[in-house]
Amino acid sequence: MTLNPALRLRPAARLIVLDPEGRALMFRYDVPGRDPFWVTAGGEVDPGESFEDAARRELLEETGIIADPGPQIARMTPEFITVEGEPVQADERFFLIRVDEARIDTAGHTELEQALMTQHRWFTLAELESWHEAVFPVDLADMIRSAIAT
DSSP states (O other): OOOOTTSEEEEEEEEEEEOTTSOEEEEEEOOTTSOOEEEOEEEEOOTTOOHHHHHHHHHHHHHOOOOOOOSEEEEEOOEEEOTTSOEEEEEEEEEEEEOSSSOOOOTTOOHHHHHHEEEEEEEOHHHHHHOSSEEESTTHHHHHHHHHHO
8 A cells, every 4th residue: 555645644434335136325426627426425534533433424424324334345545636626645444334225314414415415326236337427436346246255
């Protein structure tokens, strides 16, 4: 893992939420000046918070679901520009969560999330691999396959 010391390190908990049919929950972001893109639920770890606690908090805030995030299944350290326009070096930890029904509540979204997270939907793994808009992480379908095969 190589980190860029010129960028702020942004720790984040990412949530791969799977419904009973094995579909993954994704949120579409429409950021002015950028092409639309889809990402998993999740967000930045607050100071003093563990990745697991951030996963629980983000899951509740973004989906209304109360659940144990379970073990970390992957880690990525991409560089990207946040929706606020800040270039960062991410330290993203991914957690796989299975839910009993494909229903979520977005009432806990922040004002910024309400403005930019314009849609959500459940994707099959095939859809994740061939979607016409950007999906992050790009290898999400493979990450899910690896996690459910163990």
